[in-house]
Amino acid sequence: MxxxxxxxxKTIWLNHFNAGLTANEFSFIDMITxxxxxxxxxxxxxxxxxxxxxxxxxSDKISNDYKGKTFIVYDVQDFNTDIPKAVNGLSCYKIRQYPGFICDLNNYDNLHKYMLDVISKKSRYKFNSYKKKLESDYGISYKMYLDDITNDDYESLFTSFNFLLKKRFLEKKTVNNNLNPVEWEFYKKxxxxxxxxxxxxxxxxxNRSTPIAITLxxxxxxxMIDVIRTFDIxxxxxxxGTxxxxxxxxxxxxxxxxxxxxSKGYFEYKKRWANKNYMLEYHIFYDKKSFKSKLIAFLYKQFFKFKLFLRKNNLTHLIHELSFILNKKKYAK
Structure with missing residues (x-):
């Protein structure tokens, strides 16, 4: 699921970003509020x-509760959903936004076999050598925390997580949206x-008792879905990181x-390790008999297409670098 x-x-997201107000349900769509x-x-x-x-x-049981309204569903995986562009009184724009990448492990028994198929011989040798060297030089151990974590350990790890992520992006001299205090507090909650x-x-x-790489x-x-990852530079x-x-x-x-x-966003390591790729889309549903709904949907469509243009031309990255320069003191705190 x-x-x-x-x-x-959903409950914590609503409390954090929507002042705890109740979400709305509509008859045309299942599971989504x-x-x-x-x-x-x-x-x-x-x-x-x-x-x-x-x-x-x-849903196949659609009432008139969509009348005059416009709906946006973010980050829809194109391989999971075959959604028609029109249903009853609703029409839908589908705007591609981000590439997604997956390591599909179904046809493999272990990491070695997966790497044989996906990673080049030269890179396999280098990656295994780095791992052996790291483990011989330091007291390295690995731990996946699930429901076995204590509140004290959790608080300590999230403090280290924030420190390592901030340290890495200070070195890269660019902005990481996850470090926005409101965003970070949500993930912590x-x-x-x-x-x-x-x-x-x-x-x-x-490295012994010190966290040097953390992945949420x-x-x-x-x-398993990659949310945020970082390591000690x-x-x-x-x-x-590898x-x-x-x-x-x-x-x-x-x-x-x-x-x-x-998940979403291009990074070199994702392309190198993934054996499947897909697209995440924004879906805009609108009442095709409402001028206001059609206009709003069209404007959002153009806005999302413009954002995609910025990403494709690497302009979003430049904006993040400029934002870092203008707010360097804030990001260094």
Whole structure:
């Protein structure tokens, strides 16, 4: 079951981003609830862009509760949902936004076989050498925390997590949206109760008792979903990020996880390690008999297409770098 459609995630998201107000249900769609925009008749799905991909089905029992309204469903995985562009009185724009990447493990027994098929011989040798060197030079251990974590350990790890992530992006001289205090506080609030239900986990690489790499992961029934990952840049020469990823894949094989979903956004490591890719889309449903609804939907469509243009031309990255320069003191705190 998708973790972003579960009660824990939705309730904490509503409390954090929607002042605890109740979400709205509409008859045309199953499982998805919506939050209304403060000023205009637009409704967007609970979780918005804080999910790492969702799927849904349209209902065959549609009433008139959609009349005059516009609905946005963010981050729809194109391989999970075959949604028509029109249903009854509703029409739908589908705008591609982000590439997604998956390590599909179904046809493999272990990490070695997966790497034989996906990673080049030269890279396999280098990655295994980095891992051996790291483990010989330091007291390295690996731990996946699920429902076995204490509150004190959780607080300590999230403090280390924030420090390591901030340290890495200060070195990169760019902005990481997850470090926005409001965003970070949400992930801190939602992850602990999700872990207690085994819907989330923290994978930690330790040098003795010190965390040097941390990855926040979410879980569906069969998939592990990459949410936020970072590592201590002091260990960069060992390709610590790659070593951590290798151990996470080993954990997947040992625990019958069929896929590691890197979710949205392009990074070189995702393309290197994934054996399948997909697209995440924004779906805009609108009342095709309402001029206002059609106009709002069209404007949002153009706005999302413009954002995609910025990403494709690497302009979003430049904006993040400029934002870092203008707010360097804030990010250094």
């Amino acid at each position: 998708n973790p972003y459609l579960q009660k824990i995630f 919506f939050v209304k925009h403060k000023k205009i008749p637009v409704y967007f799905n609970t979780g918005a862009t804080n999910t790492k991909g969702i799927s849904y089905n349209l 939602v992850t602990f109760p999700m872990m207690k239900k085994k819907q989330a986990g923290l994978f930690v690489v330790y 992961l979410n879980f569906s029934k069969t998939n 002091n260990y960069s020469k060992y390709r610590l 070593v951590s990823l290798m151990k996470q894949l080993e954990w997947c094989f040992k625990n019958n996880i069929s896929a590691l979903d890197f």
